Amino acid sequence: MRALCLVVLLTLLAGCARGPRIDTQYSAAGQSSRVQYIVLHYTSTDLPRSLRLLTEGDVSSHYLIGDTPPTIYRLVDENRRAWHAGDSRWQGRTWLNGTTIGIELVNRGYAEGPDGRTWQAYPPEQIDALIELLEDIMRRHDLAPGSILGHSDVAPQRKVDPGPLFPWWRLAEAGLVPWPDAQAVARQQALFAASLPSVAWFQAQLALQGYEVPRHGELDEATRNVLAAFQMKYRPARHDGVADAETAALLLVLNSRT
Ligand SMILES: [Zn+2]
Structure with missing residues (x-):
């Protein structure tokens, strides 16, 4: 009886399917990921506000990493475009949202004071979480060292994130970023x-x-x-x-x- 119900249910579901029938038994050898770079950002604010800004507004990112604890949130599927880079350029390529994965780090950025700008440091645990995520993304998309960029690299005329306290050297130690001898x-x-x-x-x-x-x-x-x-x-x-x-x-x- 249960088997019969299952057959009926599957038949009904199949009947509901829309679109052309597609035969997926062949797969081309010539293909690669659409992702060419990973762009790193800071959010300029705390976690609750970061989550609100990145989920409710016109700005988004694939991932958001909290500060304490360094929870990794996925806000946009990697196969879809997140709206994080804006007018951006690297190696002659433009408008990088379509070919990048965006990662936002919860960090307040800088504050202007009498002695100039003071920047907020990144907790080591937040960078540990980022490195683990980067290693996973780079492996799955077959990205080379050098494909991790800052927002300031791809939009240097208008952006300074992830800022001078972002420890690029730690990514270099993990073999993710080329580093000069x-x-x-x-x-x-x-x-x-x-x-x-x-x-x-x-x-x-x-x-x-x-x-x-x-x-x-x-x-x-x-x-x-x-x-x-x-x-x-x-x-x-x-x-x-x-x-x-x-x-x-x-x-x-x-x-x-x-
Ligand atoms: Zn940014």
Whole structure:
């Protein structure tokens, strides 16, 4: 009797199905994930407000990671587009929402005070959770080291998140982000201190990294913003957008790796 009920139920369900019949027994060898990059953000606010903003408004992300405890929330399925990157560019590609996974970290960002900006640190447990999530995403989408970007990398003219206190070095230690060899940087820095490359050289090196940067050879505000974004990642102690010898050395060593 139960078996009969099941057959009746399945027949009814099949009758309800809509759309063309599709034969899925073949699968093409030539295919890959649509995901090319992962973009990291901070939410600028606490968890309750972050959850509200990312679930009720026009901004969203695939994942949100709390601070304490570092709960990982999935808000958008990875197969769907989340609205996190906005007008964004990397390696000549534009409007990256369609080809990225967005991860928001609960962090207040910065506050303006009498001594300038003060930034909120990321708890180590939050970064542990992020690394675990990144490893999983990168494995499933077959992403190479170098595919993890900050919002400030893909929109350096208008965004500074995840900010200078985001520990990129910890992602590098986990093998998720390429990192310049310190000794090679020190050697190169000494050479550049004697003779600093031109602004056009800096712009070309930043473009090689993937940044959208002017190429006119002048140190304008747009170029300084890109330099600051790069420095926040690899030399966060000073991210003033100045084209100095250490920044030149970091760029050269990183670009000669690839
Ligand atoms: Zn952002």
